[in-house]
Amino acid sequence: MSKPAVDILRRVFGYPSFRGQQEEIVDQLVAGGDALVLMPTGGGKSLCYQIPALLRQGVGVVVSPLIALMQDQVDALRLAGVRAAFLNSSMDFRSAVDTERRLLDDGLDLIYVAPERLLSERFIGLLEQLVARRQLALFAIDEAHCVSQWGHDFRPEYIQLSQLHQRFPGVPRIALTATADQLTRQEIITRLNLEEASLFVASFDRPNIRYTIVERDNPRKQLLSFLGAHHGAAGIVYCLSRRKVDETAVWLNAQGVTALPYHAGLTAGDRQRHQQRFLREDGLVMVATIAFGMGIDKPDVRFVAHLDLPKSLEAYYQETGRAGRDGDPSQAWMTYGLNDVVIHRQMIEESSAPLEQKRVERQKLESMLAYCESGQCRRVLLLNYFGEAAAPCGNC
Secondary structure: HHHHHHHHHHHHHHOOOOOOOOHHHHHHHHHHOOEEEEEEEEEEEOOHHHHHHHOOOOOEHHHOOOOHHHHHHHHHHHHHOOEEEEEEOOOOOOHHHHHHHHHHOOOOEEEEEOHHHOOOOOHHHHOOOOOOOOOOEEEEEEEHHHOOOOOOOOOOOHHHHHHHHHHHHOOOOEEEEOOOOOOHHHHHHHHHOOOOOOOOOOOOOOOOEEEEEEEEHHHHHHHHHHHHOOOOOEEEEEEHHHHHHHHHHHHHOOOOOOEEEEEOOOOOOHHHHHHHHHHOOOOOEEEEEEOOOOOOOOOOOOOEOOOOOOOOOHHHHHHOOOOOOOOOOOEEEEEEEEHHHHHHHHHHHHHHOOOHHHHHHHHHHHHHHHHHOOOOOOHHHHHHOOOOOOOOOOOO
């Protein structure tokens, strides 16, 4: 066990020992190697790059697509005494220039950057100066599945992150995601030039989550009956359309359930306000499209309910994984109907995606439907999909 790494783990982050593969991943990066890490939500991914950034000379650059999450992580790191900052579009010019100056003056241990900012000529210029002085510790690419064109969170700017390896070949890289089937894994490796990287795959099992799926009959009545058992608990209800989100939130409030809507059609201010309330208040229900969720760090979400079928098992796994990050018993509940499949198929056919991508999306939808209709253990099916063997759990 690397003594300096354990020392930082205890002194800075307050954990007595590493979990699972964390220590091996830290050692790999500290030694200058690349890593691809697949670890479920709540598995402690961020320590895998935060500790090496503190142990290696210079600053660790973290690529994250989420402005809200950057803010939360930087606040938490500063509280722990780590010199951390972020650069994104929410900052005014003066704050950004001030952060850049601290970066060049060896005043930061970690900097969080949005991918489009990282790839700007100005920021690449800063990185070149850091490399020349041997002050660039590592690159961490968070939410690496965003590079996958047939994934559920594709971001075109992520594909350009392959430039990091070409421009800065001596700087170790770590790519991390909480969800990737075999196809997406391969795409991350190819698109980010990680062929030489060590692969670390943690178990995808979340034993504290109970999976329940019911055929749609009277969805509102079914949802209310489910929520009745979770009165006063925080949870997320996912819907496919913005309109359904708004209508469901209004209806839940009329039933005495404090609910907030969240979707891309709201103003940025409203989304921010609703997200902050959800994170800080107890017992709120967020009714949302998939625009809400990536990187939501609220440990005590007791349930995730789906009123519509997600488009793939990866999306379902990622969304349900927002429940129970504190390890306490939690529920993943879904009502589905064959009409969902018709709507998804229509969306696939009408999209401008290439034929091969449409074929993959159809395949993923079929797997999602097969999961709903199977009489087998849900957990076994879910883990098998990610290439992991499991025995029936008795908790689904």
